[in-house]
Amino acid sequence: MDPVFTLQWPEFLLAEQLQRFFPKSKNFSVLVPTSRQEKGIDLAVVHKRPEGESRVALLQVKASRTYMPEPPKRATTQYYRFHTWFNAFEPSDHADFFLLIGMYAPNSAQTKPVAEDWYRDITLLFTYKEMKAFMESCRTVGGKPDGKFGFGFNDESCIKQTRGDQMRGNSDFTQFLLANRLGDLQKHLGA
Numbered sequence: 169m170d171p172v173f174t175l176q177w178p179e180f181l182l183a184e185q186l187q188r189f190f191p192k193s194k195n196f197s198v199l200v201p202t203s204r205q206e207k208g209i210d211l212a213v214v215h216k217r218p219e220g221e222s223r224v225a226l227l228q229v230k231a232s233r234t235y236m237p238e239p240p241k242r243a244t245t246q247y248y249r250f251h252t253w254f255n256a257f258e259p260s261d262h263a264d265f266f267l268l269i270g271m272y273a274p275n276s277a278q279t280k281p282v283a284e285d286w287y288r289d290i291t292l293l294f295t296y297k298e299m300k301a302f303m304e305s306c307r308t309v310g311g312k313p314d315g316k317f318g319f320g321f322n323d324e325s326c327i328k329q330t331r332g333d334q335m336r337g338n339s340d341f342t343q344f345l346l347a348n349r350l351g352d353l354q355k356h357l358g359a
Contacts, residue, residue: 173202178231178269179210181289186213189350194359208260211267215357223357228263230254232318234272246338248320251330252290256306256315259299264356266299267346268292270319290324292341293349306332 175183183198190196190213199212210229216222232252240247252270259266269291294302306314317332319341327345328338342348 175200176210176229176231178271178289179229181271182227182229182267182269182291183211185291185346186211190215190353190357190359196357196359208262213353213357215359217358223359225264225353225356226262227265227267228260229267229269230257232268232270234270246320246328248328248330249322251318251320253316253318253331256303256313256317256332259296259303261296264296265353266294266296268294268319274323288324290319290321290327291346292319292327292344293346293352294344295352298344305334307334309334309336 179200183200186198187196190198195216195218197214197216199214201209201212208228209226211227213225213227214222215224232254235251235253236249237247237251250270250272252268254268269289271287271289274288302317306317308314311334314332318330319327320330320338321327324345324347325342327341329341330338333339
């Protein structure tokens with residue numbers, strides 16, 4: 169019997185994106201662990217440096233569905249077209265970076281067939297230290313640890329925390345978008 173290897177869709181999607189950002193032509197490789205028991209690591213980016221020593225960035229992926237809530241009753245309530253909903257977790261110290269991905273359909277009313285690239289995602293990138301601090305800060309209004317956290321957005325231009333923020337201040341996380349943090353990954357890889 170031949171072994172069967174499967175990959176979760178969010179991990180596959182992110183591996184493809186990372187391959188575009190870190191191409192083989194520039195001595196990068198994106199790797200996927202073949203063992204599902206690999207604790208805390210879902211993807212790896214390797215930079216094979218011409219002078220010898222390779223550098224590796226180990227990544228853990230957390231995915232969320234994206235929800236479209238009903239518009240609020242009060243006009244003063246902050247409204248976002250899309251919301252993510254993540255379970256709180258203990259960041260693995262095996263990972264260098266964490267990718268939080270939320271996939272969404274920008275126009276759910278469209279009934280005509282669409283191309284596969286029509287679906288979008290928002291992906292936030294955190295270092296281990298940032299993720300650890302973020303998880304410790306996820307609190308309910310009463311100050312207890314919140315078992316969930318989430319983000320609201322209308323498009324990729326502005327991402328706000330909507331759950332897990334004790335002060336309910338809608339903290340801005342736009343700077344954590346993967347496209348805005350590629351420099352951090354490149355620096356880690358010595359690129």
